[in-house]
Amino acid sequence: MTAVIRTVAELRAHLSSARAAAKSVGLVPTMGALHEGHLHLIREAAAQCDEVVVSVFVNPTQFNSPDDLSKYPRNEDHDVEAAAAGGATVIFAPAASEVYPAGFSTSIRVLGVSERWEGATRGANHFDGVATVVAKLLSMVGADAAWFGEKDAQQVAVVRRLAEDLNMPTAVHTVPTARADDGIALSSRNARLAPNDRARALSLYESLNVVSRAHRAGERDAEVLITHAQKILRASSIEAEYWAIVDPDTFEPLERVDSEALAIVAAVVGGVRLIDNVRLPAQR
Numbered sequence: 001m002t003a004v005i006r007t008v009a010e011l012r013a014h015l016s017s018a019r020a021a022a023k024s025v026g027l028v029p030t031m032g033a034l035h036e037g038h039l040h041l042i043r044e045a046a047a048q049c050d051e052v053v054v055s056v057f058v059n060p061t062q063f064n065s066p067d068d069l070s071k072y073p074r075n076e077d078h079d080v081e082a083a084a085a086g087g088a089t090v091i092f093a094p095a096a097s098e099v100y101p102a103g104f105s106t107s108i109r110v111l112g113v114s115e116r117w118e119g120a121t122r123g124a125n126h127f128d129g130v131a132t133v134v135a136k137l138l139s140m141v142g143a144d145a146a147w148f149g150e151k152d153a154q155q156v157a158v159v160r161r162l163a164e165d166l167n168m169p170t171a172v173h174t175v176p177t178a179r180a181d182d183g184i185a186l187s188s189r190n191a192r193l194a195p196n197d198r199a200r201a202l203s204l205y206e207s208l209n210v211v212s213r214a215h216r217a218g219e220r221d222a223e224v225l226i227t228h229a230q231k232i233l234r235a236s237s238i239e240a241e242y243w244a245i246v247d248p249d250t251f252e253p254l255e256r257v258d259s260e261a262l263a264i265v266a267a268v269v270g271g272v273r274l275i276d277n278v279r280l281p282a283q284r
């Protein structure tokens with residue numbers, strides 16, 4: 001039976017018996033609207049941990065636009081069913097007042113890695129909100145390990161930095177981006193794309209693939225690679241918020257791709273903000 005828990009006190013009480021029995025506890029933080037991508041994380045956690053807590057919390061502090069927050073899809077019945085089928089033993093779905101009670105005053109800012117790209121386009125508050133809520137969730141659950149998706153690559157880098165800097169005892173694991181058959185990265189926001197925008201949105205992935213191929217063929221100049229990508233996006237009338245090649249740990253932009261790198265893109269398509277990335281592996 002999968003328990004649905006709404007308060008930190010109940011969560012701790014529930015997990016204390018697991019801990020007394022020396023069971024391992026894994027956490028998969030989500031904002032709900034669960035899709036196959038989330039399920040990859042949950043299944044991975046279930047394969048490695050005895051107790052798997054899936055948190056479902058649309059964190060208001062990481063949204064830069066009230067419109068995006070209000071339009072964010074919510075369907076708890078579906079989420080509980082999907083998470084349970086994936087192997088979750090606990091769904092933690094707190095109210096905002098449980099996470100941010102009156103008097104709440106703490107904010108965690110991870111400098112450097114959070115500042116460009118998502119941090120610059122969504123505003124510094126975005127990653128402050130992410131870092132603060134992730135630190136809170138890890139602490140509420142007392143997780144031995146937590147799973148995050150490579151789709152949100154900068155988020156992963158921010159969380160890794162946070163966990164290391166604050167000496168958190170939680171192991172941070174990642175899972176590759178789950179994609180639809182045509183290659184588009186699965187996202188809760190895809191449901192808001194009109195059919196013609198859904199087709200245009202595919203060019204984000206195509207632009208990453210074109211660069212991936214050029215990189216495999218030996219092109220190392222980031223500016224040249226990015227020019228290839230921009231051409232693909234322009235053909236679909238998409239203006240990227242950013243298209244960059246970065247160091248996977250620091251998210252500093254690279255001029256030459258001589259070691260492992262990440263190609264990252266964000267664009268608004270038909271009013272829906274989408275992000276995607278691919279790894280450019282180190283090559284001899």
Ligand code: AMP
Nearest residue numbers: 030031032037148149151152177178186
């Ligand atoms: P979200 O509910 O969008 O905050 O996502 C919760 C977790 O699921 C994050 O760690 C995301 O990176 C991860 N995730 C979202 N979409 C995907 C996807 N298509 N593939 C893999 N992981 C994903």
